[in-house]
Amino acid sequence: xxxxxxxxxxxxxxxxxxxxxxxxxxxxxxxxxxxxxxxxxxxxxxxxxxxxxxxxxxxxxxxxxxxxxxxxxxxxxxxxxxxxxxxxxxxxxxxxxxxxxxxxxxxxxxxxxxxxxxxxxxxxxxxxxxxxxxxxxxxxxxxxxxxxxxxxxxxxxxxxxxxxxxxxxxxxxxxxxxxxxxxxxxxxxxxxxxxxxxxxxxxxxxxxxxxxxxxxxxxxxxxxxxxxxxxxxxxxxxxxxxxxxxxxxxxxxxxxxxxxxxxxxxxxxxxxxxxxxxxxxxxxxxxxxxxxxxxxxxxxxxxxxxxxxxxxxxxxxxxxxxxxxxxxxxxxxxxxxxxxxxxxxxxxxxxxxxxxxxxxxxxxxxxxxxxxxxxxxxxxxxxxxxxxxxxxxxxxxxxxxxxxxxxxxxxxxxxxxxxxxxxxxxxxxxxxxxxxxxxxxxxxxxxxxxxxxxxxxxxxxx
Numbered sequence: 001x002x003x004x005x006x007x008x009x010x011x012x013x014x015x016x017x018x019x020x021x022x023x024x025x026x027x028x029x030x031x032x033x034x035x036x037x038x039x040x041x042x043x044x045x046x047x048x049x050x051x052x053x054x055x056x057x058x059x060x061x062x063x064x065x066x067x068x069x070x071x072x073x074x075x076x077x078x079x080x081x082x083x084x085x086x087x088x089x090x091x092x093x094x095x096x097x098x099x100x101x102x103x104x105x106x107x108x109x110x111x112x113x114x115x116x117x118x119x120x121x122x123x124x125x126x127x128x129x130x131x132x133x134x135x136x137x138x139x140x141x142x143x144x145x146x147x148x149x150x151x152x153x154x155x156x157x158x159x160x161x162x163x164x165x166x167x168x169x170x171x172x173x174x175x176x177x178x179x180x181x182x183x184x185x186x187x188x189x190x191x192x193x194x195x196x197x198x199x200x201x202x203x204x205x206x207x208x209x210x211x212x213x214x215x216x217x218x219x220x221x222x223x224x225x226x227x228x229x230x231x232x233x234x235x236x237x238x239x240x241x242x243x244x245x246x247x248x249x250x251x252x253x254x255x256x257x258x259x260x261x262x263x264x265x266x267x268x269x270x271x272x273x274x275x276x277x278x279x280x281x282x283x284x285x286x287x288x289x290x291x292x293x294x295x296x297x298x299x300x301x302x303x304x305x306x307x308x309x310x311x312x313x314x315x316x317x318x319x320x321x322x323x324x325x326x327x328x329x330x331x332x333x334x335x336x337x338x339x340x341x342x343x344x345x346x347x348x349x350x351x352x353x354x355x356x357x358x359x360x361x362x363x364x365x366x367x368x369x370x371x372x373x374x375x376x377x378x379x380x381x382x383x384x385x386x387x388x389x390x391x392x393x394x395x396x397x398x399x400x401x402x403x404x405x406x407x408x409x410x411x412x413x414x415x416x417x418x419x420x421x422x423x424x425x426x427x428x429x430x431x432x433x434x435x436x437x438x439x440x441x442x443x444x445x446x447x448x449x450x451x452x453x454x455x456x457x458x459x460x461x462x
Contacts, residue, residue, distance in 0.1 A: 003398045004458040010113060010409035011454040012075035013431065014363060016164065018051055018122045019419040021081065023058035027095040030087035032122045033173065034421065037180035049424035055416065055434060061103055064416065067432050069110050071447055072454045076107055077362060077411055079117035079164065082145050083124040089141055097152055104156035113158040117219065118146050120164040121172065121179070121421055128181060132173065133192045139199040146203045150212050160216040161292055162203050166196045166249060168221060172421065175316070179421065186315055187271045194273035197252045197283060204286035218253060219292030219362045222246045223299040224342040224349070228323040233303035240265065240319035241301050254291065254354045256284035269318050291350065292362030298342035300325050333369040333427050340392040347400035347407060360409035364393055367427030381433055381444040390446070391461055412450065416441070
């Protein structure tokens with residue numbers, strides 16, 4: 001069967017600056033939290049692979065962009081490093097301006113729409129040492145940085161995203177002990193979540209106030225949650241997971257307010273944030289134009305087992321336990337369940353519960369370890385497993401379009417193998433192979449398949 005997509009549908013892929021740019025200490029760039037974390041604890045990184053080197057996109061971008069052209073991409077998402085553009089937090093770095101304008105202009109000249117993320121896990125250490133988004137003064141600095149980006153680059157950008165996966169950013173630094181400053185404090189985490197929502201609204205307000213006219217929003221990761229059963233306690237656990245993991249951003253960004261019982265739930269574990277009525281007004285008045293949806297795997301939860309109840313009151317897991325569904329299909333490299341239906345269910349949730357806001361799939365893909373064992377006689381990695389994964393998910397995307405979701409595109413994660421915050425170069429996601437040791441690049445089988453999907457604006461499953 002051939003799955004035909006609408007003529008307006010935009011096909012592409014994505015990368016992020018911290019995981020590709022390199023040149024970490026060149027042309028005036030300041031230090032980010034990941035560079036600081038590596039400096040302090042290199043053994044916590046897979047094979048001690050640092051964020052310093054990565055793909056050297058800063059110097060080699062024309063080579064990488066040639067691959068985008070060869071693969072017929074129509075759109076591409078990347079990010080700006082705050083620490084590169086404004087190293088001292090106040091003044092713009094002219095070398096960074098030249099780099100990003102040249103980068104975006106080259107993409108535009110190749111016929112691609114450019115989607116840009118302003119903040120992607122890469123807080124400058126300068127601001128993290130002042131509390132990061134937990135400090136309301138840093139919100140002012142962030143808004144000023146975003147305004148500079150709009151003034152400098154808006155003519156070359158088609159869609160602005162303020163954040164990529166903001167809840168994950170808070171988790172890494174203040175809950176999971178996986179990034180500098182390595183604080184485990186759910187009360188602080190909750191304050192950061194609120195402040196990031198407030199900062200988001202203020203950036204939208206700034207954008208509209210200065211009469212910029214491109215679409216603006218953010219990218220949210222949605223692990224669509226399923227209860228173990230329809231038992232009331234299991235359903236309540238799933239509702240709690242949704243509130244604390246994705247509705248805490250979806251509701252205020254799209255509807256202009258937090259879920260009704262969100263603050264009450266946080267108060268139960270003494271983790272409610274501080275805020276003012278004026279904060280809530282700003283959030284209500286500044287919602288998004290477009291939503292990017294990152295989807296990899298579902299969440300499954302059950303009612304909290306009293307015997308497993310946490311002894312710490314300030315803990316998100318106080319409301320649910322994970323549920324391992326028998327017979328689930330797994331990506332064993334990542335330990336993630338493969339369940340394409342959750343992508344369809346996510347999109348229908350956006351249609352039915354979130355005013356059918358304009359959206360696109362901003363990330364979806366499969367990370368696999370030691371892909372070199374799948375190399376064929378022609379030298380290319382024969383990643384049929386990735387093609388099958390993408391086909392299954394795109395079939396669900398097609399069904400969502402048929403059922404009326406306001407969906408405008410699909411970006412695969414990722415365009416090329418890159419350095420990730422969770423496991424560096426351990427699991428590879430790219431259409432393009434990148435060898436971290438030799439810096440060599442080569443197309444994978446999936447790249448040829450995806451190019452054909454773009455050419456045909458659809459694909460066939462036999």
